[in-house]
Amino acid sequence: MEQRNHSSLKEFVLLGFPSVGHVRGWLFGLLLLAYLFTICGNALIFLVIRLDRALHKPMYHFVSVLSFLELWYTATTIPKMLSNLLNEKKTISFAGCLLQTYFFHSLGASECYLLTAMAYDRYLAICRPLHYPAIMSTALCAKMAAGCWTCGFLCPISEVILVSQLPFCDYNEIQHIFCDFPPLLSLACKDTSTNVLVDFAVNAFIILITFLFIMISYGRIIGAVLKIKTAAGRKKAFSTCASHLTVVLIFFGSIIFMYVRLKKSYSLTLDRTLAVVYSVLTPLANPIIYSLRNKELLKAIKRTIFRKEGRAIPTHH
Numbered sequence: 001m002e003q004r005n006h007s008s009l010k011e012f013v014l015l016g017f018p019s020v021g022h023v024r025g026w027l028f029g030l031l032l033l034a035y036l037f038t039i040c041g042n043a044l045i046f047l048v049i050r051l052d053r054a055l056h057k058p059m060y061h062f063v064s065v066l067s068f069l070e071l072w073y074t075a076t077t078i079p080k081m082l083s084n085l086l087n088e089k090k091t092i093s094f095a096g097c098l099l100q101t102y103f104f105h106s107l108g109a110s111e112c113y114l115l116t117a118m119a120y121d122r123y124l125a126i127c128r129p130l131h132y133p134a135i136m137s138t139a140l141c142a143k144m145a146a147g148c149w150t151c152g153f154l155c156p157i158s159e160v161i162l163v164s165q166l167p168f169c170d171y172n173e174i175q176h177i178f179c180d181f182p183p184l185l186s187l188a189c190k191d192t193s194t195n196v197l198v199d200f201a202v203n204a205f206i207i208l209i210t211f212l213f214i215m216i217s218y219g220r221i222i223g224a225v226l227k228i229k230t231a232a233g234r235k236k237a238f239s240t241c242a243s244h245l246t247v248v249l250i251f252f253g254s255i256i257f258m259y260v261r262l263k264k265s266y267s268l269t270l271d272r273t274l275a276v277v278y279s280v281l282t283p284l285a286n287p288i289i290y291s292l293r294n295k296e297l298l299k300a301i302k303r304t305i306f307r308k309e310g311r312a313i314p315t316h317h
Contacts, residue, residue: 011091012187013173016084017272028085034284035078041287042067044301052300058136059125059240060297062118063290065145069114070283073107076100077178077279097179102160104178108255108278110152112210115248117144119217122241127224155206162195175268177275203259211252218245243289250285254278 017027049055049064077100084090092100124132159181166188176183181199185192218241225237254277257270291298 011093011172012097012179014080014084014090014092014178015173015175016081016090016177024085028082031078031082031085031280034280035074035082038074038078038280038283038287039071041291042070042283045287045290045297046071048297048301048304051304055297055300058121058138058141059118061138061141062114062121062145063297065148066111066114066118066286067290069107069111069149070286073104073111074279074283076103076107081177092179097174097184098160098164100179101163101181101184102156104180104279105156105159106153108152109155109206110149111251112206112255113148113151114145115244115251116210116213117148118244119214119248122244123217123221125240126221126237155202159195159199159202162198166190166192166195177272178279180275182271200260207252207256207260211248211256214248214252243294246289247282247286251278251282254282 017024046064046067049060049067080092080100121136124136128135163181163184166185167190168187169189171187174183174187181195185195185199188195221237221241225234228234228237254274258274258278291301
């Protein structure tokens with residue numbers, strides 16, 4: 001078989017959602033609605049938290065950063081998915097594919113670190129309430145958020161460099177809904193065991209270590225909450241963690257099965273399904289979970305909307 005290296009390979013074909021046929025229009029409509037809701041929902045939460053001084057607290061600072069991150073996280077994949085559903089030519093350039101993979105994994109890693117920082121914040125608030133204001137200062141919140149972004153964007157560099165050096169065969173069809181390391185490795189014309197090992201090591205470190213820290217934090221939180229004597233006190237403590245824990249379980253539950261594995265081959269149907277969960281459904285669910293399960297945030301959203309409406313209404317007679 002004739003081989004091409006990465007310098008002569010101009011583009012890949014993203015097969016995306018195969019065999020959708022006559023339901024392609026419906027799928028496009030659903031995906032577009034999900035994307036618009038994700039953008040509007042996360043942008044609303046970000047702006048409300050920034051504008052409402054009552055929400056200028058560490059917990060909401062991290063929520064606003066998460067919402068801002070989700071805007072970019074979805075922008076790396078969903079617009080291309082929408083384009084591919086409309087166009088017969090579903091191509092992406094070699095450089096574009098690597099960039100999409102890099103930014104998708106960078107933002108995904110940043111989210112792992114950010115969710116860990118949020119768990120640590122909840123641990124301090126519940127387990128060390130007297131020391132919480134002194135420890136979790138505004139400066140520390142900003143440093144932790146910056147650290148999450150920095151570490152996230154450094155993590156996939158080695159993986160992208162290794163993939164960029166691989167020779168690829170004539171067959172350039174990516175059996176996935178967006179560019180990612182597993183489907184790219186399956187197209188390579190040489191042994192990719194080193195790439196698989198590096199991917200596993202990086203993903204295991206990012207995903208499993210952060211998930212372990214989150215679970216340790218919640219283990220201590222549960223222990224502290226159970227010591228609260230009143231049922232109302234226990235309910236209030238748990239309610240501050242419910243939204244975050246729900247997001248953690250949805251997000252980590254899908255990416256652990258997807259990325260922490262030592263093999264190149266994979267189930268196409270399973271991987272596409274998991275990809276939809278962590279690239280579309282999780283960012284879509286975040287604004288719903290945080291707004292509906294958090295009364296303080298929901299009240300702030302109403303205050304912001306009514307305040308803007310009130311500005312147009314004369315207050316003097």
